[in-house]
Amino acid sequence: MAHEDTFGEAVEKNLQVYTPKIGDQITGTIIAINDAAIVLDCGAKSEAIMDPQELETPQVGDRIDVMVVETEPTFKVSTKISGKSASSSQLQSAFEAGMPVSGKIVEKVNAGFRVEIGGERAFLPMGKLALEPVENPDEYLGKTFDFTILEYNPAENKFVVSRLDILKKQESEKLADVWAKLKPGAVITGVVRSMQNFGAFVDVGGVEGLVHISEVSETFIHHPSEVLKIGQEVQVKVLSADQEKNRISLSMKSIHSELWEEFAQKVKIGDAFTGKITRKTDFGLFVEVAPGIEGLLHISQIRLGGQLEDSDYEAGKEISGWIRSLDAEHRRLQLTQRELPAEDPWEKISTRLKKGDLVEAKIDGMTKFG
Numbered sequence: 521m522a523h524e525d526t527f528g529e530a531v532e533k534n535l536q537v538y539t540p541k542i543g544d545q546i547t548g549t550i551i552a553i554n555d556a557a558i559v560l561d562c563g564a565k566s567e568a569i570m571d572p573q574e575l576e577t578p579q580v581g582d583r584i585d586v587m588v589v590e591t592e593p594t595f596k597v598s599t600k601i602s603g604k605s606a607s608s609s610q611l612q613s614a615f616e617a618g619m620p621v622s623g624k625i626v627e628k629v630n631a632g633f634r635v636e637i638g639g640e641r642a643f644l645p646m647g648k649l650a651l652e653p654v655e656n657p658d659e660y661l662g663k664t665f666d667f668t669i670l671e672y673n674p675a676e677n678k679f680v681v682s683r684l685d686i687l688k689k690q691e692s693e694k695l696a697d698v699w700a701k702l703k704p705g706a707v708i709t710g711v712v713r714s715m716q717n718f719g720a721f722v723d724v725g726g727v728e729g730l731v732h733i734s735e736v737s738e739t740f741i742h743h744p745s746e747v748l749k750i751g752q753e754v755q756v757k758v759l760s761a762d763q764e765k766n767r768i769s770l771s772m773k774s775i776h777s778e779l780w781e782e783f784a785q786k787v788k789i790g791d792a793f794t795g796k797i798t799r800k801t802d803f804g805l806f807v808e809v810a811p812g813i814e815g816l817l818h819i820s821q822i823r824l825g826g827q828l829e830d831s832d833y834e835a836g837k838e839i840s841g842w843i844r845s846l847d848a849e850h851r852r853l854q855l856t857q858r859e860l861p862a863e864d865p866w867e868k869i870s871t872r873l874k875k876g877d878l879v880e881a882k883i884d885g886m887t888k889f890g
Contacts, residue, residue: 538563540595543613544588548597550580560586560597568597575599587619600666606638608674615672620686624664628657635667635681640674642667648682651691691726698725702761702768707775712752720744722756722770729768731756738773738851755812776851779812784848793855794840797833805833807855809843815853817841823857 538546540562548560548568557569558578570586572578586597589610600620601610614621623637625644633644644667646654654660667681701708702724710722710729719732737747748754756770787793795809804818805828819828821844832839841857873879 537565540564540568540588540591542588542591543609545585545613545617545619546588546597547583547585550578550582550584553578553580560584562586562595562597564595566595568595570597570599585617585619587613587617601638608638608640611638611640611669611672611679615669618668620666620668621681622664622666623681625660625662628661633657633660637667637679637681640679642669642679642681644681644683648684650683651687695726698727699761699763701725702727702729702758704758704760706758707755708758710754710756710770712748712750712754714750715744715748717743720748722754724756724768724770727766727768729756729758729761729770731770731772735759735769735771735773738776776812779810780848780851783810783813784846787843787846789843789846791843792840793843794838797835797837797839800828800833800835804828805839807839809853809855813853815843815855817855817857821854821856821858826857 540546546562548562550558551561551567552559553572555572558572558575560568560570562568568586568588575584584599586599587601587610588596589598589601590596600622601614606614606621611621613619621637623635623642625633626636626641627634629643632646633649635642635644646657648670649660665683666686667683668685669680670682671678671680673679708724710724712720713723713728714721717733719730720736721728722731731744733741733744736744741747754772755775756772757774759769759771759774761768793807793809793815795807795815797805798808798814799806802819804816804821806814807817808814817839821841822828822833826833831837839857841855842859844854844856846853
């Protein structure tokens with residue numbers, strides 16, 4: 521009896537096996553991935569395969585909607601229809617399922633283009649080509665893209681496609697990935713897009729966040745342009761991100777503080793440095809000695825015989841020297857190109873100088889208090 525039940529279950533299971541037909545829209549589960557193909561279980565006697573380039577980040581276990589494009593000799597599926605070999609029935613199925621089809625833009629016509637798909641010519645309205653207004657239509661001629669079918673009725677000679685929906689979907693997926701990374705405390709790289717009196721707007725991957733002027737620099741500034749430039753790449757820390765309100769608050773200052781703390785732990789007075797000159801002033805040079813860390817090479821500390829007007833002291837040039845003093849708390853770093861003594865000069869000063877001695881000295885600097 522048990523044998524009969526098992527045989528009956530086997531027969532029933534066999535009857536439920538899916539028989540693929542070209543044009544069918546089905547759902548498959550990824551069971552294997554290699555360089556040659558993605559393998560899916562679609563409930564048929566054999567597994568289906570698809571081009572691995574169709575999916576950006578496939579994972580085993582993912583369930584995806586596909587269309588049957590070949591049954592013999594191999595069971596093949598695709599997330600889109602190839603424009604070179606698409607039949608009328610496949611195009612009809614793609615239209616009904618909203619599945620992309622690939623096509624080649626072959627001709628510019630009034631208010632749009634002609635696109636060749638499976639031996640047929642579709643109309644692509646100009647406004648359905650790109651997310652932004654098209655300035656040079658000719659640059660798209662001869663290129664192949666994926667499209668969705670807006671209308672398909674061969675009897676009435678209606679075949680209209682769009683690239684806009686696919687681009688919007690890609691943009692939406694990209695933004696979803698960006699927002700997922702915008703967690704408070706995350707440090708990311710962005711590009712300065714615009715500046716106002718109250719701060720700078722930084723593009724962090726398709727969305728813009730605000731670095732308030734109070735978060736731009738640790739020193740007081742009147743306008744972000746004092747330390748930033750349009751197009752400049754900067755590192756920022758996410759303070760808050762609200763996707764519903766499309767608001768992102770960023771900080772450059774907090775990253776700077778952390779950089780100084782890390783820098784102070786790695787170096788000490790007397791250590792050699794190699795850095796790039798970022799600015800030249802009347803009193804010396806500002807040199808970036810580490811990412812986000814600038815030090816001052818005072819005019820009195822440039823190499824003996826050197827002048828600020830020398831060509832090797834231009835902005836962008838690389839120079840070397842030694843760390844003269846470091847105050848991480850107040851973000852102050854002084855540099856020198858005049859080699860520091862190997863031992864601390866203060867240790868033996870009491871044996872060399874006594875109270876009342878007359879000595880010659882050079883004024884090294886002046887402050888409000890002396």
